[in-house]
Amino acid sequence: xxxxxxxxxxxxxxxxxxxxxxxxxxxxxxxxxxxxxxxxxxxxxxxxxxxxxxxxxxxxxxxxxxxxxxxxxxxxxxxxxxxxxxxxxxxxxxxxxxxxxxxxxxxxxxxxxxxxxxxxxxxxxxxxxxxxxxxxxxxxxxxxxxxxxxxxxxxxxxxxxxxxxxxxxxxxxxxxxxxxxxxxxxxxxxxxxxxxxxxxxxxxxxxxxxxxxxxxxxxxxxxxxxxxxxxxxxxxxxxxxxxxxxxxxxxxxxxxxxxxxxxxxxxxxxxxxxxxxxxxxxxxxxxxxxxxxxxxxxxxxxxxxxxxxxxxxxxxxxxxxxxxxxxx
Amino acid sequence: xxxxxxxxxxxxxxxxxxxxxxxxxxxxxxxxxxxxxxxxxxxxxxxxxxxxxxxxxxxxxxxxxxxxxxxxxxxxxxxxxxxxxxxxxxxxxxxxxxxxxxxxxxxxxxxxxxxxxxxxxxxxxxxxxxxxxxxxxxxxxxxxxxxxxxxxxxxxxxxxxxxxxxxxxxxxxxxxxxxxxxxxxxxxxxxxxxxxxxxxxxxxxxxxxxxxxxxxxxxxxxxxxxxxxxxxxxxxxxxxxxxxxxxxxxxxxxxxxxxxxxxxxxxxxxxxxxxxxxxxxxxxxxxxxxxxxxxxxxxxxxxxxxxxxxxxxxxxxxxxxxxxxxxx
Numbered sequence: 001x002x003x004x005x006x007x008x009x010x011x012x013x014x015x016x017x018x019x020x021x022x023x024x025x026x027x028x029x030x031x032x033x034x035x036x037x038x039x040x041x042x043x044x045x046x047x048x049x050x051x052x053x054x055x056x057x058x059x060x061x062x063x064x065x066x067x068x069x070x071x072x073x074x075x076x077x078x079x080x081x082x083x084x085x086x087x088x089x090x091x092x093x094x095x096x097x098x099x100x101x102x103x104x105x106x107x108x109x110x111x112x113x114x115x116x117x118x119x120x121x122x123x124x125x126x127x128x129x130x131x132x133x134x135x136x137x138x139x140x141x142x143x144x145x146x147x148x149x150x151x152x153x154x155x156x157x158x159x160x161x162x163x164x165x166x167x168x169x170x171x172x173x174x175x176x177x178x179x180x181x182x183x184x185x186x187x188x189x190x191x192x193x194x195x196x197x198x199x200x201x202x203x204x205x206x207x208x209x210x211x212x213x214x215x216x217x218x219x220x221x222x223x224x225x226x227x228x229x230x231x232x233x234x235x236x237x238x239x240x241x242x243x244x245x246x247x248x249x250x251x252x253x254x255x256x257x258x259x260x261x262x263x264x265x266x267x268x269x270x271x272x273x274x275x276x277x278x279x280x281x282x283x284x285x286x287x288x289x290x291x292x293x294x295x296x297x298x299x300x301x302x303x304x305x306x307x308x309x310x311x312x313x314x315x316x317x318x319x320x321x322x323x324x325x326x327x328x
Numbered sequence: 329x330x331x332x333x334x335x336x337x338x339x340x341x342x343x344x345x346x347x348x349x350x351x352x353x354x355x356x357x358x359x360x361x362x363x364x365x366x367x368x369x370x371x372x373x374x375x376x377x378x379x380x381x382x383x384x385x386x387x388x389x390x391x392x393x394x395x396x397x398x399x400x401x402x403x404x405x406x407x408x409x410x411x412x413x414x415x416x417x418x419x420x421x422x423x424x425x426x427x428x429x430x431x432x433x434x435x436x437x438x439x440x441x442x443x444x445x446x447x448x449x450x451x452x453x454x455x456x457x458x459x460x461x462x463x464x465x466x467x468x469x470x471x472x473x474x475x476x477x478x479x480x481x482x483x484x485x486x487x488x489x490x491x492x493x494x495x496x497x498x499x500x501x502x503x504x505x506x507x508x509x510x511x512x513x514x515x516x517x518x519x520x521x522x523x524x525x526x527x528x529x530x531x532x533x534x535x536x537x538x539x540x541x542x543x544x545x546x547x548x549x550x551x552x553x554x555x556x557x558x559x560x561x562x563x564x565x566x567x568x569x570x571x572x573x574x575x576x577x578x579x580x581x582x583x584x585x586x587x588x589x590x591x592x593x594x595x596x597x598x599x600x601x602x603x604x605x606x607x608x609x610x611x612x613x614x615x616x617x618x619x620x621x622x623x624x625x626x627x628x629x630x631x632x633x634x635x636x637x638x639x640x641x642x643x644x645x646x647x648x649x650x651x652x653x654x655x656x
Contacts, residue, residue, distance in 0.1 A: 255584065268598050273592060
């Protein structure tokens, strides 16, 4: 089968990759469409030393299992379900987990992917395949309200106007009336403005004067979706005393910063990763999230290397990879 | 009056310092006993650039106000009570606050200190003055259960066996049955063992093998009282996925560390500072906290410089400064 393979800091299209052999409990899924995420670009640059088929955002047709013949999306953590962590209700943190297209498990930029049956969710009929492919990143955005209570009066700043920042802002704007996105790209911010979410342009020298003064105190919650080492320091400047910073993006390598303000101002910092697929699919089915305007380009799997290059260009939001036809 | 004055990275005894003049709302308190804290030692080394009378842990006799003639302890943050932050219920974070002996306000290593009347708490008759002087650091320890819910089954590790680590461990051991203190000083750890709190010796090369395996998963809560830049990195190694790290000590300067584990393991980091005096005094009155065994030495105010040197020696817990007699 055709597949995009990452190895030794480069990615190539293979034409004769063997189809994955499902392990016990796994289902072979025929991929229809896949989405490119910032993590994919980091993996190509060597993050986590991953080798194999890239890709973890996908919609496909299950060939067997509970949803045989139906459109499915899949949670990415493949857990053992027997260790202390899994039994404590934290399977996403299973120490022996593999992760689709990220850690020890081939991914979705291929004609077929093997996925644990219990990881699959059926795509509601009314959700188009191009929209359903956002289930995984949108679930990650829904993890924020799952982790911390949000009030309608909370002043929230989302740092970063990229793929994840956009989805986080849309999710949070349903919980609070005071969401502002701070980003570098006027065209990306315009998408959010059109959805009624307020935005601010930041430049290389930082935030414009007065930005932190949403109130005298600063923001109740700052969500860092910058993917930049500077994100946390900026968040610490913007958050009010006893406020909360949500770290949404992993930064490879070490960072240098002063943590004294965390103690003096009694800040809470919460790391946030994967989230609830059911809420994401429900929101997409109800049309409460605008995913379609995030699609900036699409390529056939055969042009997958170009697709990845395109996704790395500044100003580009979601790039899709068309893999197979939905023949039903 | 006599007073210990910090200025230009040194501390000296003044014999003729003018008595403080209480501002509106302030009360003149005649100091009986004061305690030396790690922050005092940092202030002498230049932290925050403080100049003036040092000291923020004290018991005294109020000369006027609500508690005139009675023994009092005092909260250290002097707030404006009119700004957004104060009106939002966070006076301890008032941006224009002064802090007794720390920021813009003379402290308690002197015969008299001026304190806002509303900051004062009467010392219950049954609490000895030497014990009441622990109200301020003990309140800081009580801030931890005030910030996060703690279950009896929570596995808690306190990093650091110093003054604050000891008090935090004692407070947390009343909430959970699984508190362990990791420290470098066998004599300090022995005090905790005698109170029924389990301990582990750590050395320069880190924690002993197997320490993190309280369970397969790691600790639910790690409290960093090390006062060291390495504390957070150690805490990240010990905490379980979705666990909580409480940062209890400020570290001057910048630190370098990798924050990716915070996101991947969805860790919560909470900064924690001053706490509820009422709970601290109640616990001291009920004899639920052993403060007395922490008193390692005491000096008259006239020997205050020696007292500060003594408090900086390794292995020394609380050093008290005797200022005035409790003539009533």
